[in-house]
Amino acid sequence: MAPRRRSIFLRTRRAPGLVLAGAALILGMNAARAAPPIVVGTTISETGPLAADALFQLRGEQLAIAKANAAGGWLGRRIVLKYYDDKSSPGTAVRLYQRLITEDKADLLLGPYSSLVTVAIAPLINKYKMATLEPGASVPTIYVPGNKWNIQTVASSTTYLHQLLPLARKDGAKTVALLGLQSAFTLACDQARTAQAKSLGLKIVYSTTYALPQPDFSSIALAIKNARPDVVLACTYYPDAVGITRALHEQGYAPRYLGETVGPVEPAFIAALGPLANRILSNTSWWPNFKTPGNRTFIADYRKKFAGMPDYHAAAGYSAVEVLGAAVKATHSLDQGTLRKWLLEHTVQTVQGPYKVDANGRAVGATQDMVQIQNGVLKLVSPPALAQAKVLVPYTGS
């Protein structure tokens, strides 16, 4: 064909093709916009005693979903997070998850905050066979063969402060006092640390459990003072961590090592205790200086959107969505069975570290690391590769 004719041909013959292609593109775009969003359902404790930490988890999830949407969504579809307030009540959560599954027809589910609420909805999850990532449940007993649709993304509470006793032992410590709050995750931690102490050959000179509210820890502190342990390891939440620290100070005893779970990582802890908080050891599953993929972006985005630093609950929520997204993209499917199989078999690198679970859905990749308050600031002290500072001893309470 002659060039001129080709150009005419180009102009005339291709024109309908172009129009058709354009129409197809427009129709296709409409179809994409018209394609229903992927609904991710969850409940979160917006009110009730668990609210303070639960909100961080929610924000992490929201942030991750916003980021995924900005990148085009999953399977070409937008993602919508549909969530309800379960009021920190297991019973309410059960009803709401029922609603999410049968009325709202959620495509995917994320777990709620706290082991307490997660355990309550576990049977429902299993009944409807929804592969559900649980960012808020650290109690390992949930993840058993009977509950195979629940998949853990945070480290088990049995790993909280697991570095402390070996470290103290190496330093020459011989005796330890163990305290535990009467609550599922702290007790699991307490039991694990007790077993660890025994296996390390440390002598347990005092141990007790207690329930909240406990306005006065002086009797316990006095008993500890009497026993003179080298290490005091308390599996606590926040108010009891404050109470025990103060009581030890008031009764006039400072163990060489003082470790408390969860409480010291709350921002209010340092404000509440001032100099008493210095050199207390605690645990965290995530830290801003982690060199995990996307961590810097996560922190920057979080601060821009929510004003203030994220904490490990936010990181947990964010990571869960990351893992979920990886599974959906890898399998090109929203089928629960397919997703579950993939989730059990693969590793995903998230902002809080590697995600990997065993055949029961129990986390084996996630770890709990150790932090210490030094001069009024929390510093990561373990693992050595990421540590910002060395562990300072002894604890002096000043």
Add this chain to the structure above:
Amino acid sequence: MSVRAGLMGQTRMARIWSRLGGASDMAVAAAALAALLLVPLTATAYGLQLATDILAAVALAYGWNLISGFTGYLSFGQVSFYGLGAYATALLVSRTLVPWYGAVLLGGLLGAAVALLLGPIMLRLRGILFALGMLGLARILGVIFNNWNFAGASLGLSLPAALTPLAVYGGMALVAAAAFACNAFFVHSGFGLDAMSLNEDEAAAVAFGVPATRVKVIAFALSAIFPALVGGLVAWNRSYIDPTSAFKPSLDLETVVFVLFGGIGTLWGPLLGAAVLMMIGEELLVYLPNFELALFGGVVILTVLVLPGGLVGLANRFGWLRRPPVLAPAALPEGAPPAPRAMPAGDVPVLEVRDLTVRFGGLLALSNVSLTLRRGEIVSIIGANGAGKTTLFNAITGFIMPSAGRIFYLGRNVTRLPTFRRARLGMARSFQIPRLMRSLTVWENVVLASRHGGQAHRAVAHTAWVLRITGLAALWREPASRLSPGHQRQLELARVLALHPALVLLDEVMAGMTQEEREGVRSVIRHLPEFGVAAVACVEHVIAAVADLSDRMVVLDFGHEIAAGPPHSVLRDPAVVRAYLGEPL
């Protein structure tokens, strides 16, 4: 069919209709039944779960209503039974071969057993202290279960999954229906009337034969079964139980709000309150998550201040959902006078008081007082204020225990016998200030006593007869609170007669009456022997009114008996004059 038989048939239908309540009750019942049956056919899984939760709330509300609404013992301890039932079911289902419905039932029985054990102790206390005790119990149970490894301690227990949501719904519906039936029993039975009278005025109820402790404990045990059953079903539904959710404090609080809002102490209140608030709460949960607590609290405050009777109270103003009088026929029957009471053979005195002494701490209220009443006697006891007259009556009837001395009634030593037993044996008293059951109708006030007295086997007929002879027949359906003072006195007297007593103790029954009214009372006193009364004792200040009526007069002064004998000589006794008027100047 004769006219009479036709009328009888109609009366029976009318009786059944009035027993079951009116048209409004039927309407509510029909609506509830319809909802109950429609839900499993039409609802989604979420709707079914919500309905199950509503039924649970209804059952809990009805259980609470039994002890706190009808019987008036405000309890914050339902959660203790809930948790016990939950754990019993969980342990049985997970560790034994007992099927789920057996486990739930056994859990319910455990709740009742614990209530029967604790009841006699805890129910000695009234008001907030009983509530406190139950709350403390719940805390203690929480700690026990948190530490009990066999029951999973803090980590809780898992159960094998429930069969189907429909099975749970059915179970919960049965429990709610049973709880409703129990409430209906209270509203329509003599036992329920006893409970309601305890709520109103326990001392007066006991004086007319109500066995207070027994009624309270049974009501308490009944009220414990339902939360235990609900707890068991919930545990089975969730396949998991742990101490925090088993003994959660909010359970009692929600239950209280539901019943209060619906109408405390009524038949339909718990159902209406629980259903309405649960559904509103569910909607609020979705749209207004943050303010739910404040709104709940606001509902309570507004209900108490503006609508203390709750929804049912509001309905009552329109004439709906009114409680029919207990054991009342459609129309007041003629009634018949009772057969005379069987008396022991021989000349045993009706009442014999020997050397009665009553001390209140350091105060000697009665000192070595002796008194004998023979058959057919009317004795009046007079004395200045503070002489110990009412104390004497209180000791005779068992309201207070004497420090020394003995009391014999119809030859039997009753010194330590509880008041209600004395009333059942035929010892009746009236109170100085009428202690009527103001929230009950005239009919109910009287039938309460009839049921426990000598004519208990024909209580309805006897009550009708008593109302006719005391001139209260026209007012039989009126609430006692609406009676004039004169009618109130008549009702007091009617209650006394309803017990078919052998001994009547009248405490200042003529106080504040007009001459006419006094004549009426004097006439009744004279006729008492016709009604089977063997002896009458009157404490009186209006001496003139009883002087010619009495066979004997006894004068008390500062706890001592200073004179006794025929009225005309006693009234002239210088010691008596001195006691009343003092020494001449």
Add this chain to the structure above:
Amino acid sequence: MLALQLVINGILLGGLYVLLAQSLNLIFGVMGVVNLAHGSFIVVAGLFTYWFTIRSGVSPLVVLPMAFVAMGAVGAMVQRFLIEPLMRFGNRAELLSLMVTFGLSYVLVDLALQLWGSDFVSVPYLQSSWTIAGLAFNQALVIAGIFAAAISAALYAWLNFTLSGKALLAASQSPVGAICCGIDVGRVRLVAFALGVGLAAAAGVLVIIVTPLAPETADDFTLLAFVIIALGGLGNYLGVAAAALVLGLVQSAAGYFLGGNAEYVFPYVLLLGVMVVQPQRFRRAAA
């Protein structure tokens, strides 16, 4: 030495308990109003103290008179609009006041949740102890104890030795009789309730120095306060003070010898025990 320290700890804890209970004693023990919102008044005052001291940097003890006056005013309004209307119901007033204050407690807790969140917070003030002769005296508890003693003594004196205090006792024992004596019963009740709530607020200011508070803990304080006055005798100031001290002592010992759980559960076990053995103690005292 150890025993002595245990005793001191116990007495100091008892001092805190006295503080919690005496304000309720005025409202319930004397007026017969079942104030289930007691704990929420304490917690709101405590949380407000935290918020204020964090912002302004002043000592919590400065906040105390402010909280007393402010909450007293709130208490006056509550009494005027929520409680007083119930007095016409006679002997049902106790049950109804229970319900109304129960609803009020929810409203206050929700308010606290909205304003200050659900987290536990505490004030870093007076965190050490004074050491005298080798024995440790928790500073916060000592200050709280001193206040508690002062408040108990003042209440006792006011009720028994002043005309206005006796007017309150009269109004509680027989409203009709008091009116006949020319006592403005409504005003007396207003003052008493306002005073009770103000004192509860003072307790809250001191409590947050001792232990962290969160809105959810309100009910636990209410319950504890009721337990203490039930043990000490309703309306009996010296009795409640004594009961609170004994409770503190025994609870401390239980905590030392039997562990944390025993300490927590102890007040309830004691309450049930006394209920079983001596139910006649639970009657409203004359004064």
